[in-house]
Amino acid sequence: MKKWFSLVIMTSLLVLAACGDDNGELDEIVLADADWNSIKVHNAIMQNIIEHGYGYETDTMSGSTANTVQGLRDGDINVYSEVWTDNIREVYEEAIDTGEIIEVSVNFDDNEQGLYVPTYVIEGDEERGIEPLAPGLETVQDLADYPEVFEDPEDAEKGQIVNGPSGWAVNETIVEKIEYYGLDEMYNIMSPGSDAALVSSLASAYESGEPWVGYYWSPTWVTASYDLTLLEDEPFDEEVWQETRGTEFPPNDVTVAVHEDFPEQAPEVNEFLENYETSTALTEEALVYILEEDASPEEAAVYWMELHEDLWTDWVPEDVAESVKEELGI
Known part of the structure; x- marks a missing residue:
């Protein structure tokens, strides 16, 4: 019985040690990764500053929008760098109202x-020798006139609309x-x-000059x-x-939120995260770098931080900025 009791105590201490120290301070800061490139870039920018400027270990937790937001509410995730609030408005507002999460800044809007x-x-496109296939297409409702233009390769009697990945909140929307609309x-x-499969679908059609219709958003390299x-x-x-x-x-504030x-x-x-603010254009610079240089989001983050040293150094105290720049060789 004593051995069993000792084992339980030791196991509990190990679990507590993994979460933080006795004062409730964190040993590691976990960021949400909902599997699109812009959130990966913002995560990497934050991780560089948190690790090299403040001395914390960091990690990311991957999952669908629903799973990562729930992880933030539960405290398994500490920071969410890119919350598309109106895609999950009901859940987000509920979590804000209950105090489970705190919105600390607007990343971009x-x-x-x-x-x-x-x-x-x-x-x-005259240069590419492409004739207009749907010259009257202006609205979502107008798609009713052009299903044959966007023919489903597996069902010639219907068109195809490409949605966001099934794990994304916007998929159901x-x-x-x-x-x-009866479409x-x-x-x-x-x-x-996945995000990669969505990108591949659009990019493949675009490079071939083929018709394509589907969900997309900015900021992206696409x-x-x-x-x-x-x-x-x-x-x-x-x-x-x-x-x-x-x-x-709806207008969509993309926010930074914490547990x-x-x-x-x-x-x-x-306090650093309260100062974190970018824009669609700023974010797309890093995303285009990923494409043009075949770079990882982590490499793009360093490139972006070099390019915009004047911006991110204003988010943190001078000594923190100097530590980050020294570590990254900026």
């Missing part, structure tokens, strides 16, 4: 999302929107398995590099949006 097509589908009667909805058109929708109306999704996407205990566990890091 000039982003767009919705159903996109390559602009050459509407206007053609797009399904509801398509069903509300499901003439289009199949394809949900790729929207920075390709000439795409966001299809228009009804002006945003909160009541209509909540009932049917039959409007454009409720984090400000006390790592107050100096929390």
Whole structure:
């Protein structure tokens, strides 16, 4: 019995040690990775500053939007660098109201999302010898006139709309929107398995000059590099949006949020995160670097920090900035 009791005590101490010290301070800061490139870049920027400037170990926890947000609420994740708040509005507001998570800053708020097509589908591209295939396509509703243009390669009787990956919160929103407009009667909805698969679908079509329609968003290297058109929708109306999704996407603050205990566990890091602010254009610079240099998000983060030393050094005290620059060789 004594041996069993001792084993339980030792196991409990090990679990506590993994979470933090006796004062509730953190040994390691865990960031959410919801599997798209921009969140990976922002995570890497934050990790560079947190590790080299404040001396904490860091890690990331991967998962779907729902799983990572729940991880933040539970405290398994400490920091979420890129919360697309209106894609998970109900859950996000509930967690804010209960105090489980704290919004510390707005990372960027000039982003767009919705159903996109390559602009050459509407206007053609004389240089590439592409004729306009859907010259009257302006709105989401107009897709009803062009299912044959976006033919499903596995079902010639219907068109294909490419959705976000099934683990993303926006996936269900797009399904509801398509069903509300009756487009499901003439289009199949394809949900790729990952961000990479979604990118591959669009990039492959674009490079080949083929028609494509599907969900996308900014900031991404794709929207920075390709000439795409966001299809228009009804002006945003909160009541209509909540009932049917039959409007454009709501304005979407992309925020930095932390678990409720984090400000006390790592107050100096929390203060840094309160200052964290970028933009769609700034984020896309790192994403284009990933494409053009075949770089990792971590490499793009260092490139971005070199390029924008004047920006991020304002987020932290001078001694922290100097430590980070020395470690990264900036």
